[in-house]
Amino acid sequence: MIIKKYQAATEMEAIMKAKEELGKDAVIMNVKTVKPKGLQRLFKKNYVEITAAVDEPSETKKEYRTQKTAKSDFEKGKEQTAISMIDNSEQNQPEQNHSDKEVRTSAIEERLDNLAQLLERQMKDSQEEEEQNLDQNSKMVKLIFDQLLNNEVTEENAKEIMSEIDDSGSRLQLDDLLASVYQKIVLKLGQMKTIELSEDKPKLVFFIGPTGVGKTTTIAKLASKYKLEKKCKLAIITADTYRVAAVEQIRTYANILSVPIDVVYNAEEIKKSIEKYKDYDLIFVDTAGRSHKNTEQQGDVKNLLEAVRDFNQEIYLVVSATTKYRDLVKITQTYSDITNYRLLFTKIDETGALGNILNIRMLTKEPLSYTTFGQNVPDDISVTDAQFIAKQLLGGSE
Ligand SMILES: Nc1nc2c(ncn2[C@@H]2O[C@H](COP(=O)(O)OP(=O)(O)O)[C@@H](O)[C@H]2O)c(=O)[nH]1
């Protein structure tokens, strides 16, 4: 059998070359498109390489052999080497003398040599192919990695996500790669935890977090949903007594919704207030948005939470998606010292980059809950949509 490789601009041209040299019986064993490597890429186009084989008819073989013996040294190590395997007709010779045997032995050795060379080359080819695949894969991985950074996913988190992608040398399709990164992000965002009504009444729902992030507005949105849509028996307590305007703001919402509202100044008062609403389904508690840098002020929220520890409760840490990662780290850590919580991101309408939602979720391991996306009460709130966020992180950015 003769095996040869032919290169040409198109598959058809390469086949024509093969048939011209090996005859019309040549069989095409493999076709591959070769991408020039390194700088050649800039100058050379892709080309097609085919591997063709033909059973060695005695005529062709003899001719080929003669050429081969004549050019033996020249041929060795050349790109297009042909191999002729052991020929049966030779084996069938009835008589052999000693020198005949020697000739045959050396011929066999030469063929084995050629075979070894061919195998080596094929291994090199497959290694090169693997390297090309890796090269191609790493380009796509870099593309997605950059997209994540662009959406403000931290480098550390983007690396963690991308390092979990298994490419084991095979060529990945961009679609498959995107799908598996997407899946990883959705998994990392985890299961959402939202307000659960329970038999064990009343359920206290605390909203804590820095000033101005949207706690009071979020309470108004959720109160409207639970009171008007779900027909829950709902009361509001506010412990944000530091600004008159803050009390007035929540009182206005409570009045519109016909929901009772209490203003409490300390732990004792909140207990009394809860007692008043003990047969209610839900009590939403608004707290003062205090500076996370002021530990004394933090103490207020801590005292309040400690006073009601025995009640059935949920705590939502409200943070804005527009806050810098570094500050979010400080805020979430400060509150982690006080209590466990669920993460509630506001103002996602004000930023094109949602990376911090993933970053803070990965950092704190606390569950996500709701996201708000505008000032309209009650419409601009929904349960956090992991698929939407994953899509944004992989595609959308302003
Ligand atoms: N763009 C936008 N603004 C919001 C959102 N939520 C609240 N706000 C605005 O943020 C400001 C502060 O809200 P507020 O509820 O008083 O914050 P609090 O101090 O945490 O109680 C108000 O002007 C709200 O209308 C939101 O999801 N998107």
Ligand SMILES: [Mg+2]
């Ligand atoms: Mg407020």
